[in-house]
Amino acid sequence: MNLVRPIASPGRPAAATLGLVDVDIHPRVRDLAEFRPFMSDADWHRLTTYGIHARHGFAKGYPFPKAAPLACRRDAWPPGGGPPASDLPFLQEQLLDRYGMDIGVLNPLQPSGQGDVNDGLSAALARAVNEWQVEHWLRHEDRLRGSIVVPYEDGAASAAEIRHWAGDPRFCQVLLMSRTCEPLGRQRYWPIYEAAAEVGLPIGIHAFGYSGHAMTNGGWPSFYVEEVQEHATSAQAQVASMVVEGVFERFPDAKAVMIECGFGWMPSLGWRLDASWKRLKDEVPHLTRAPSEYMRDHVFVSTQPIEEPERPEHLLDAMEWIGWDRILFASDYPHWDFDDPRLAVPSFIPEEKRAAIYGGNANRIYRFR
Amino acid sequence: MSRHVVAPVAEIPPGGRKVVEAAGKRIVVFNLDGDFFALLDRCPHQGGALSGGIQCGLTLSDEPGRYHFSRAGEFIRCPWHQWEFDIRTGKSWFDPRRTKVRPFPAAVEAGATLVEGPYQAETVPVSVEESYVVVEA
Numbered sequence: 001m002n003l004v005r006p007i008a009s010p011g012r013p014a015a016a017t018l019g020l021v022d023v024d025i026h027p028r029v030r031d032l033a034e035f036r037p038f039m040s041d042a043d044w045h046r047l048t049t050y051g052i053h054a055r056h057g058f059a060k061g062y063p064f065p066k067a068a069p070l071a072c073r074r075d076a077w078p079p080g081g082g083p084p085a086s087d088l089p090f091l092q093e094q095l096l097d098r099y100g101m102d103i104g105v106l107n108p109l110q111p112s113g114q115g116d117v118n119d120g121l122s123a124a125l126a127r128a129v130n131e132w133q134v135e136h137w138l139r140h141e142d143r144l145r146g147s148i149v150v151p152y153e154d155g156a157a158s159a160a161e162i163r164h165w166a167g168d169p170r171f172c173q174v175l176l177m178s179r180t181c182e183p184l185g186r187q188r189y190w191p192i193y194e195a196a197a198e199v200g201l202p203i204g205i206h207a208f209g210y211s212g213h214a215m216t217n218g219g220w221p222s223f224y225v226e227e228v229q230e231h232a233t234s235a236q237a238q239v240a241s242m243v244v245e246g247v248f249e250r251f252p253d254a255k256a257v258m259i260e261c262g263f264g265w266m267p268s269l270g271w272r273l274d275a276s277w278k279r280l281k282d283e284v285p286h287l288t289r290a291p292s293e294y295m296r297d298h299v300f301v302s303t304q305p306i307e308e309p310e311r312p313e314h315l316l317d318a319m320e321w322i323g324w325d326r327i328l329f330a331s332d333y334p335h336w337d338f339d340d341p342r343l344a345v346p347s348f349i350p351e352e353k354r355a356a357i358y359g360g361n362a363n364r365i366y367r368f369r
Numbered sequence: 370m371s372r373h374v375v376a377p378v379a380e381i382p383p384g385g386r387k388v389v390e391a392a393g394k395r396i397v398v399f400n401l402d403g404d405f406f407a408l409l410d411r412c413p414h415q416g417g418a419l420s421g422g423i424q425c426g427l428t429l430s431d432e433p434g435r436y437h438f439s440r441a442g443e444f445i446r447c448p449w450h451q452w453e454f455d456i457r458t459g460k461s462w463f464d465p466r467r468t469k470v471r472p473f474p475a476a477v478e479a480g481a482t483l484v485e486g487p488y489q490a491e492t493v494p495v496s497v498e499e500s501y502v503v504v505e506a
Contacts, residue, residue, distance in 0.1 A: 337449075
């Protein structure tokens with residue numbers, strides 16, 4: 001890896017001395033036809049004739065505009081046409097070159113078929129999205145890594161997809177969404193963790209997805225601002241489920257990277273789980289350690305959106321609890337809540353810890369170097 | 370501070386805007402119904418170029434469920450994180466006292482007075498007959 005890039009990178013933070021890795025970039029197809037070469041005639045016919053069926057009532061795709069068209073930065077639309085992050089040269093210029101990124105992790109969102117009600121179509125699309133990542137992005141740009149998109153509601157098909165890409169260094173994690181049909185600790189999802197452990201990849205769990213359930217514990221919210229903050233609660237439910245069901249007991253090498261979920265909730269979740277576990281561990285004898293210990297050993301978080309408490313020491317305390325070696329920089333490019341690496345990681349964080357967040361931690365967890 | 374001729378008036382119609390360079394700064398000039406305003410083209414939050422954002426109005430509420438839309442087009446919304454600034458003052462809506470984008474005085478001057486100088490007009494040729502937007506930066 002080049003620590004000093006030959007190209008001008010005005011946006012690279014000086015503190016990124018261990019590398020600059022962005023663990024959350026969202027590539028998008030210009031047109032569904034980009035998937036066509038990677039789908040059978042039958043699957044393509046199904047997709048184009050009957051479409052995607054998200055677990056979201058009768059809504060198709062985005063049920064409302066999210067503050068900006070396609071929820072993207074208005075300056076991220078490529079000059080040559082197409083939606084944001086659909087054009088490699090423009091993504092290189094606006095993100096990788098400008099900020100001097102050493103590695104960027106692709107997390108494809110819809111239309112990816114993840115969580116689709118039709119298991120067969122979900123699996124076919126997952127394969128197409130993965131082939132598309134290779135052909136449109138990874139083959140042309142060494143700085144990018146892919147995420148293995150899996151049809152996560154079908155554990156066996158997901159495991160097959162993971163094993164299909166086993167050993168391919170262009171993929172660095174398995175990608176799940178945070179809103180799933182059942183909590184992620186349930187055994188229907190264990191084939192995913194088993195296969196991921198077998199091929200040695202972490203599990204990235206990105207906020208969003210369509211579960212079929214109301215997106216808050218209290219029902220459907222009225223405002224987008226409510227949905228945005230809800231990611232913290234769905235992430236907590238997923239972490240609690242994976243810990244309590246024994247995923248990390250059964251798969252001791254499993255790593256879960258919570259992407260775009262925030263992290264201020266981590267300490268309080270750990271405290272509450274530990275307090276309850278002390279009184280109720282008779283119910284879950286398969287857990288051999290306190291819940292917070294599993295969290296600290298197996299759960300990683302990303303910076304975007306980073307919490308912004310009024311007093312810096314509150315953020316430092318939360319990060320200290322999680323572990324300075326467990327926090328990864330993310331930009332969320334090209335979405336409207338994108339974080340500029342120079343400004344997203346506050347300068348009151350000691351410099352060597354910022355260096356770990358910018359690149360050291362991701363390099364270790366994803367084995368980039 | 371010096372005065373810069375940045376465009377003929379006709380080049381920035383009402384509702385329009387133009388990004389200009391003056392005194393080494395990127396500045397975005399707005400025309401709100403014939404009045405001109407100029408702001409530094411850089412959001413004080415994370416540095417997004419304000420000129421890439423949309424102009425919006427102000428939705429106010431005196432109680433939940435009651436909304437009033439006003440001042441259409443008088444706020445610039447950053448293309449990144451949706452921070453809103455009053456084009457007339459550069460002040461942010463959410464924290465006008467502490468969070469603002471730097472405004473520059475902008476005015477319309479007749480070409481006949483401008484040819485007298487002093488002004489900076491390296492890129493805009495001035496003719497006596499036309500009127501021009503002048504920014505002080």
